[in-house]
Amino acid sequence: AQKVTQAQTEISVVEKEDVTLDCVYETRDTTYYLFWYKQPPSGELVFLIRRNSFDEQNEISGRYSWNFQKSTSSFNFTITASQVVDSAVYFCALSERSGYSTLTFGKGTMLLVSP
């Protein structure tokens, strides 16, 4: 069975600090997809990134970057120079096989960025 672990329940940083959110996954499939979502206090779930299991290249999008390492089954998310607007709950999720199958979510990490 698939499983996603986000060991950090809550992280507090001061604005402009860099922060890394950890995600470790378990799956028996060789083909799978990993996702990150942001859930701000307003409650909507915002799609951030999708990565397939065959693409281990790191990705950068503005202040966001993702580090995918199959050897350690990890898909970590780093925010550089954090801002107050980054305060939210961040979820890592896993989808097996086809990629548009169901998602298994981690428990989420609440990030609090203070001014």
Add this chain to the structure above:
Amino acid sequence: SAVISQKPSRDICQRGTSLTIQCQVDSQVTMMFWYRQQPGQSLTLIATANQGSEATYESGFVIDKFPISRPNLTFSTLTVSNMSPEDSSIYLCSVAVASTYEQYFGPGTRLTVT
């Protein structure tokens, strides 16, 4: 991407009643899903809404409690039946975009059962 709307955005209901939540997508999608997020918790899949056939339910969720309709490729409904306070949650509709495998969520329906 896909733009998803849900109605209602929130509701307060009495114990024993039922509420139907609507999910509308701006394009045809093959896969639609319904998730539940209990207060302070992660998301749990309720069911996959299949167009033209019965929904596929996850363990712990049954059709009598959460009947789902999927009349076409852009619309689905989830009914929460015979509600109890334990059903107080955010209910989210999700779609998967076949061309990119990206999955998007609606804004959610915040349900409070008193």
